[in-house]
Every structure is written in C-alpha cells, then in structure tokens.
Amino acid sequence: MTDTITISVDAMGGDNAPRAVIHGAHLALQDHANARFIFHGREEQIAPLLNEFPALKPVSVIRHCETVIAMDEKPSQALRKGRGTSSMWMAVQSVKDGEADVAVSGGNTGALMAMSTFCLRPMDGIARPGIAAIWPTLRSDIIVLDMGATIGADAQQLVDYAILGSALARCLFGHEAPTVGLLNVGTEEVKGLESIKEAGRILADASGAGFVYHGFVEGDDIGKGTVDVVVTEGFVGNIALKTAEGTARQVGKYLSNALKANLMSRIGALFAMSALKTLQKRMDPRTVNGGVFMGLNGIVIKSHGGTDEIGFKSALNLSYEMAHSQLMDKIGDTMKRFPVKPVAPNPESETEAKPA
C-alpha cells in the first residue's frame, strides 16, 4: 500500500473555477489513485460538483471560505483582504500546517506569490523565492527560472535559483546531476551583467554538488534543450517565456493558414490529420501547466488561470509528482551538498579586512 499524497486546492482560483478545478481533480485521481484533496472555497458551489464525480467525493474534503481573490486584484490588496480568510490563503495555510503536501491555485500570480511568501516564508539561506517553469524543448522538458517572482537578481540569488532548479530537475526528470546554464547574451566581450559573471564563477567552483555547471547559454539554447536548468533573473525569464508562447502561437497560426490555403493543402491536411493532431497536442500549453513556486518552506503550484479541466489535471499531476518525489528534501539536500555558503561574502570587503 502506498502512502497518500494530499493536495490542497484553491477551488475558486481561475476563470473556470470551481468547475474546471474539481473536474481536473477527478481526472488527476484517475492517474494517481492515492491522491487526496482538500478543496478550499465556497461549499455551496463545491459540494454539488463533488456529487457529479462519485469517485472523487470520498477522497476529498471541503473547507468553506467566503472570500475569493479576484484575478485582477493587486497583491497587497489581496493580502489585506484575504489573509487567513480567502480560499487562496487557506490553500497555502494547509501546507504550512502540515495537513497537505502541496498547494495548487489557478488564481492571480502576484497575489498567490505574496500570500505564499507571507504564509510559508523563504527557506533558510534563500533570500527570495522564484517561479520555475517546465519548458518543453527539442531534447526533453527542462526547467527555466525565475519567471518573474522577483525583478532583478544579484549573483547569490542566481546561485539560489540554480540550487532550486537543479533540485526540481532531479525530482521531475530523475537526473542525478542535472546540467545548469546561466542565460546570457552572446557578445563575447561584453558578456552580460556582472551579477551573471559572478554567479558563473560561484557555480563553476561548486559544479558537481548535485548539478553540473555548463556555463552561459543564449536564448535559442532554451528551445534546443542545451541544459536541464536555465537560470535567469525574473524580468528576463518572464519576457522569454511570453515571447516563446507568442512565437509558438504565431507559427501555429501560420501553419493553419497555410493548410487552409487551397484545395490541395486541405486534402493534404486531411491525410496528415493524425500527425497534425500529435503536433497540436505537443504544442498544447495545457499539457505543461504549472509554475512552481520555489525557495519557500513548502511547495505551491500556480496553474494557468484561463485553463480548463485538462490544464488543471496537469497542474495537479505536477504537484502530485513533486510531493511524491519529495522536492523539499531534495532542495535541502542540494543546499547541504553545496560547498558555497548561502550568503557569499563580498570579495572586496574581504580584501579590505586583510592585514596590511
């Protein structure tokens, strides 16, 4: 008998909540029979939905919350209004209280990050949390972080992201020592910002301790899958993610226009239907759904707000996987194996402190 994994769910988060959320849990349960669910939100809406999914009902509990955080609420406003009372906060609180292994919400990212940070607090030795994305590439899925939890990052924060990202890669992909690259621009001489160069030096020294440092990578290395973990500051990571999403949509649109162009192309599309369906599935953002909040004392998964039950199923499966593979332990483990102190001393002040 395997142990159960308890997933704490903000049932009210997302455009199609709570129906898509509950339906998604029903689908996730089919993949993972030992999953258990705590649904936070309006009981009068959740209870009838659970009645529609008879297999889900006995493995679920409902925690009624009146307050729901809107998709457009500002983080500070959401925190004032929803702390201790909203479905979003309570979903995270369940992880803090140890009654759930992981929390999932499709609510607004800023509010969820603010609440998660406030409720769970950053781990010892990690200055600020990051959001990791699981990014499909030509080789395999990889991890890219930070996707915008924090704007700007110094060398130590980039090193923290490398630790967190490689722990996640170990959990999800089973690589014992995933490769890590720092996202940078290509010009040889001007090679990027001082913080990135400094992080590169620290990571090169620590390479081997739970990850292998590959060096700098460029934007096109993401799609190639050159490394298992791409580390970057949150502003750049967010722009890269959205630009890639935009490009994939653009190319998909070109393709569908091309196949509608004339009779011959329409006939061709009919013949190639199953192959094109595979392609569509491959490019379906719902199949990889979930930003992982990392660096806090507990795991929180952000699902896309606009997704349907398939997307929520993916986010719930991802959260199951992470709890099951004991992500928090793996992070702690990587940090312990890391020979550099979490807070690197300033080399300049060190020099000054030397006796003349």
Added chain:
Amino acid sequence: MTDTITISVDAMGGDNAPRAVIHGAHLALQDHANARFIFHGREEQIAPLLNEFPALKPVSVIRHCETVIAMDEKPSQALRKGRGTSSMWMAVQSVKDGEADVAVSGGNTGALMAMSTFCLRPMDGIARPGIAAIWPTLRSDIIVLDMGATIGADAQQLVDYAILGSALARCLFGHEAPTVGLLNVGTEEVKGLESIKEAGRILADASGAGFVYHGFVEGDDIGKGTVDVVVTEGFVGNIALKTAEGTARQVGKYLSNALKANLMSRIGALFAMSALKTLQKRMDPRTVNGGVFMGLNGIVIKSHGGTDEIGFKSALNLSYEMAHSQLMDKIGDTMKRFPVKPVAPNPESETEAKPA
C-alpha cells in the same frame, strides 16, 4: 531618371564571404537597378567573382583592403587591428566620407558595432546606439530594439530607442505615426523597473510627436504585432530575439517530424507541399535579414554572418530601402518634433536645487 543609391559593402564579412556577398549584390541589383556598390576587401578574391556577374561589374568598384576581421575576434582587438585598414572599417568609413549612403557587413556584431560607433559617432542627443530588428508578426513586420548593442538602459535611453524605432517604422512601413510599446512584465503591481515606468511617463507626455505611445506590452505581444515598435533594453531584447528564433526552429522541427510520422502523413505532406513551402518561406530567417544600427551619424546594417546569397540580398535590399527612404532625415525630424529635451534633467537633483 532616379538618383542612385550607393551601398558600401564589407565583402569579407560572413562565413560565406566574399562569394555569398557578391552573389547577394547581384540579386539585389535585379530588385533595384539604381543601386551602386563599393566592395571593400581582397581584390584578388572579389575581382574574379565580379567577372561571374556581368551586370553587377559595371555598377561596382573594389577597394582593396588586406585586413579581414575574424568572426570570433573581440571588439577591442578588432578595433586595434582593423581601424583604418580592415574591410569592415573601410565599409563604414565610406558612409562617414559621404561616398556611400549606407554600409552593410556580415562580420561579427561586436566588432562592427565598436567600429561603427568609433567611426560614425553617436548622433547629437543620443547617448548610446541601439540595434533594431525587423520582426515578422501575425499582423505585419514590426521593429524591436535594442537587440544588444548596449546592456542596460535608463529611461532616457529607452526614450531614444522609441524615437529611433519610430523613425525606422516610418521609413520601412510608411506609417506616419507608428505605435510604440515598452516591453514589460505583466504583474500589475510590481510592473517592472523604475527606468521603464519613467520612460513610459515621458513617452505618454510626448505621444503624437511622430509616434503614438501605446503603453506597456508583454513578451507575447511581439508575435501578435500589438504595436509597430517594441522598445526594450539590449539584454532583454537579445534574449527575446534568440528565444523566439529557438522556438520557431523547435516548432518547425515538431512539424517536420509529425509529417514524417507515417505513410498517411507523408501523403498529406505531398498534397500540402506548396502550402508548406509557403510556410517555410514565411519562417525563413533569410528573408528578414539585417539588424539596423541606429543612433549613429550614418546607417550600418548587420547581416547574419552565416547566411547565403539570399540572406545577403535581403540585407542589401533593406539597406537600399533605408537609404532610399532617407532614414537619417526621418530620425532627425522625429527628434525635432519630440517635445522632451534629449537629455532629461534628473528629477531628484532638480528638487534639491529648488529654493527652500
């Protein structure tokens, strides 16, 4: 009779130089009969190639240079070695001397930017040059800058890029008042860096003077073509460009794998051949080839180094277009119409200077 446009060409720049360069010029001449060429480089290599293209020869002159800048040379090294002597420098020098309207090189970007800046100097009122990319979108081509000429940008530099980019959009797309967006991340509250917010305020005040300020845009707005000109700092711009290139290649590869998957899909691909060819052409990076160096006293186009004659033709056609539509005049014109002083006073020191 139309006036001629003289293009100064670094015949030795690029992996397939000088053959691809000269061949590309031959093709560009077919599009623009009034183009004239000055080829800088090794005469013993260029002269036999011109003999192969009888139409090109009479409208071309060769300027012999012994020194060639290597693709992997560091900018400072290239400058030391090639100043006043290399084919790359001399191509730019021709613009400075007024004997050419525009310069084109497929040589290494860092070296070309260093030489162009050193030789042509930044325009009055522009602190640092930028590299603009012409980016195909679902709506139409748009301009995105800076692609990495400069790492980091303060508010005034972002405003400069908006001026330069909208002048380029006026030239290439003929919009009298192109729309301008500042690239930012989506989180409402934390909306990006102070420099971007400040640039947004300046552009909002100046909206209407040769461009219309749209506001912030996100990464996926690039592929949608939400605005005519996307303005960002060079590090982010470079990562966005390369990430988009990587994603387009990735999706293209998915498609070709899907169409090879089985007999039916292969038959389908045969039927859809012409449509797929159109798609391929649409996604061909050679058809949009050329980074535009802007903000200097003269126009320099950087062609992809690894391209062939088709790519060089595109870069040469682009340079023709820019000279023909009088880009430099349009930039000056936009700057004049811009109500904000090129060098914005620091608001803090202003406050301090106020009498108590």
